[in-house]
Amino acid sequence: MQFGGRDVTRAQLNHLVETSKEPHITLRVIPSTAPRSPPPAMAWTALTAP
Structure with missing residues:
Protein backbone atom coordinates (compact mmCIF):
# COMPACT_ATOMS: atom_id res chain seq x y z
CA MET A 1 0.00 0.00 0.00
CA GLN A 2 1.35 3.41 -0.88
CA PHE A 3 0.46 6.69 0.81
CA GLY A 4 1.10 10.06 -0.75
CA GLY A 5 3.67 10.10 -3.50
CA ARG A 6 7.06 11.54 -4.33
CA ASP A 7 6.12 14.99 -3.06
CA VAL A 8 4.91 13.61 0.27
CA PRO A 31 20.67 -0.37 6.08
CA SER A 32 17.72 -2.68 5.64
CA THR A 33 20.18 -5.58 5.94
CA ALA A 34 21.13 -4.59 9.50
CA PRO A 35 19.99 -6.82 12.39
CA ARG A 36 16.52 -5.90 13.65
CA SER A 37 17.31 -5.88 17.37
CA PRO A 38 18.29 -2.48 18.81
CA PRO A 39 20.67 -2.02 21.73
CA PRO A 40 18.55 -2.43 24.89
CA ALA A 41 19.42 0.98 26.41
CA MET A 42 18.44 2.95 23.33
CA ALA A 43 14.98 4.18 22.29
CA TRP A 44 14.45 4.04 18.55
CA THR A 45 11.86 3.89 15.82
CA ALA A 46 12.22 1.95 12.60
CA LEU A 47 10.70 3.59 9.54
CA THR A 48 10.51 1.92 6.17
CA ALA A 49 10.09 3.51 2.77
CA PRO A 50 9.29 1.99 -0.60
Whole structure:
Protein backbone atom coordinates (compact mmCIF):
# COMPACT_ATOMS: atom_id res chain seq x y z
CA MET A 1 0.00 0.00 0.00
CA GLN A 2 1.35 3.41 -0.88
CA PHE A 3 0.46 6.69 0.81
CA GLY A 4 1.10 10.06 -0.75
CA GLY A 5 3.67 10.10 -3.50
CA ARG A 6 7.06 11.54 -4.33
CA ASP A 7 6.12 14.99 -3.06
CA VAL A 8 4.91 13.61 0.27
CA THR A 9 8.02 11.46 0.67
CA ARG A 10 10.26 14.42 -0.20
CA ALA A 11 8.48 16.62 2.35
CA GLN A 12 8.82 13.95 5.05
CA LEU A 13 12.53 13.48 4.35
CA ASN A 14 13.08 17.25 4.37
CA HIS A 15 11.28 17.43 7.71
CA LEU A 16 13.55 14.71 9.12
CA VAL A 17 16.65 16.53 7.89
CA GLU A 18 15.51 19.84 9.36
CA THR A 19 14.50 18.22 12.65
CA SER A 20 17.85 16.45 12.91
CA LYS A 21 19.56 19.85 13.07
CA GLU A 22 18.24 20.23 16.62
CA PRO A 23 21.04 19.59 19.13
CA HIS A 24 19.10 16.90 21.01
CA ILE A 25 18.10 14.87 17.93
CA THR A 26 20.24 12.38 16.00
CA LEU A 27 19.10 10.96 12.68
CA ARG A 28 20.73 7.70 11.64
CA VAL A 29 20.05 5.75 8.49
CA ILE A 30 20.41 2.02 9.04
CA PRO A 31 20.67 -0.37 6.08
CA SER A 32 17.72 -2.68 5.64
CA THR A 33 20.18 -5.58 5.94
CA ALA A 34 21.13 -4.59 9.50
CA PRO A 35 19.99 -6.82 12.39
CA ARG A 36 16.52 -5.90 13.65
CA SER A 37 17.31 -5.88 17.37
CA PRO A 38 18.29 -2.48 18.81
CA PRO A 39 20.67 -2.02 21.73
CA PRO A 40 18.55 -2.43 24.89
CA ALA A 41 19.42 0.98 26.41
CA MET A 42 18.44 2.95 23.33
CA ALA A 43 14.98 4.18 22.29
CA TRP A 44 14.45 4.04 18.55
CA THR A 45 11.86 3.89 15.82
CA ALA A 46 12.22 1.95 12.60
CA LEU A 47 10.70 3.59 9.54
CA THR A 48 10.51 1.92 6.17
CA ALA A 49 10.09 3.51 2.77
CA PRO A 50 9.29 1.99 -0.60
